[in-house]
Amino acid sequence: MELTETIQQPNVQRVAIQRTERKIIYLVNPVSGTAKKETLVSLIEKISNEKGLHCEIMPTNKRGNYDFLIDKIQKEEITDIVIIGGDGTVNHVVGALYNEPVNFGIIPYGSGNGLARAAGIPSKPKLAFELILNGGAKYVDAFSVNGHFACMLSGVGFDAKVAHDFAAKTTRGLLTYTQQSIINYFKAQPYQFEIEVDNFSFFSDAFFISVANANQFGNNVTIAPEAKLNDGLLDIVVVQKMNKAKLPFAVLQQIRGNNKLQHLVEEVTNKNILYFQTPEIKIKNLLNAPMHIDGEPIDFAPQINVEIIKNAYRLIRP
Numbered sequence: 001m002e003l004t005e006t007i008q009q010p011n012v013q014r015v016a017i018q019r020t021e022r023k024i025i026y027l028v029n030p031v032s033g034t035a036k037k038e039t040l041v042s043l044i045e046k047i048s049n050e051k052g053l054h055c056e057i058m059p060t061n062k063r064g065n066y067d068f069l070i071d072k073i074q075k076e077e078i079t080d081i082v083i084i085g086g087d088g089t090v091n092h093v094v095g096a097l098y099n100e101p102v103n104f105g106i107i108p109y110g111s112g113n114g115l116a117r118a119a120g121i122p123s124k125p126k127l128a129f130e131l132i133l134n135g136g137a138k139y140v141d142a143f144s145v146n147g148h149f150a151c152m153l154s155g156v157g158f159d160a161k162v163a164h165d166f167a168a169k170t171t172r173g174l175l176t177y178t179q180q181s182i183i184n185y186f187k188a189q190p191y192q193f194e195i196e197v198d199n200f201s202f203f204s205d206a207f208f209i210s211v212a213n214a215n216q217f218g219n220n221v222t223i224a225p226e227a228k229l230n231d232g233l234l235d236i237v238v239v240q241k242m243n244k245a246k247l248p249f250a251v252l253q254q255i256r257g258n259n260k261l262q263h264l265v266e267e268v269t270n271k272n273i274l275y276f277q278t279p280e281i282k283i284k285n286l287l288n289a290p291m292h293i294d295g296e297p298i299d300f301a302p303q304i305n306v307e308i309i310k311n312a313y314r315l316i317r318p
């Protein structure tokens with residue numbers, strides 16, 4: 001839903017039309033990240049009151065059930081849904097509501113905040129809140145993984161194992177995530193996959209495969225440096241079997257952007273890391289590698305079908 005619309009006619013000045021008053025719902029995840037949210041919530045209430053803005057603040061729920069908001073959005077003409085949480089919360093909320101005529105905002109309060117960082121949303125809560133109040137929304141892509149909604153990054157293999165173990169921990173935050181990554185690094189073994197892209201298929205023994213709409217895992221770890229949120233493409237990174245001592249260096253090269261995008265050719269086995277773009281991909285998961293979507297663990301699937309959802313929703317971003 002457009003809040004304001006700029007029309008242009010010959011010899012007529014641009015005019016901004018106020019179509020509707022903003023009505024904002026803030027969904028606060030009480031457990032995401034490590035930082036306290038009370039100060040921000042008080043600030044939101046105070047500034048909204050001062051500005052005479054309609055604002056409602058509600059907690060998120062663990063199961064990611066937001067269907068109850070569909071009716072409310074329609075009946076009360078809610079214009080914006082703002083997520084105060086991390087990537088998992090964004091996935092749940094946007095996945096449930098992206099067909100509704102609302103703009104989505106993020107005030108990053110997760111452990112990694114990959115989508116918010118990729119979108120250029122400020123990390124400081126006060127600045128992110130100012131952006132919500134002032135900023136315009138732009139369409140961004142999402143993607144589907146076996147019919148599940150994904151907005152940022154999905155993975156199969158090592159990074160998914162980390163996501164599963166991280167989800168089982170009672171503490172969140174970067175420190176816990178790093179601990180789980182290190183523990184899993186020592187145990188990591190390649191999994192076997194068959195990958196099909198654009199009628200070309202090949203087998204790969206790989207530590208992990210990332211399917212990225214955003215450029216990163218979170219915390220600016222840019223596993224897919226060329227990924228853009230609105231280019232209609234997914235960035236695929238296949239970290240293939242290699243000497244384990246080489247693995248961190250190869251991944252670092254990828255994160256630093258030293259691996260250029262490739263066209264898939266038949267000598268795929270010669271490369272440590274494959275990096276290419278495509279709007280869809282099919283992966284046969286031959287050795288039961290674990291999976292995640294936007295950092296949330298999901299059940300193993302033997303066949304993984306992924307496709308882009310172009311211009312899926314409107315995100316408030318710079």
Ligand SMILES: Nc1ncnc2c1ncn2[C@@H]1O[C@H](COP(=O)(O)OP(=O)(O)OP(=O)(O)O)[C@@H](O)[C@H]1O
Nearest residue numbers: 032033060061062085086087088089110111112113
């Ligand atoms: N009210 C709630 N009580 C308990 N858990 C909740 C509640 N609301 C959401 N959750 C759960 O919180 C989990 C973590 O949320 P989220 O992914 O946003 O934070 P994070 O993992 O710390 O950050 P990031 O994903 O950015 O690394 C999600 O799996 C979600 O199911």
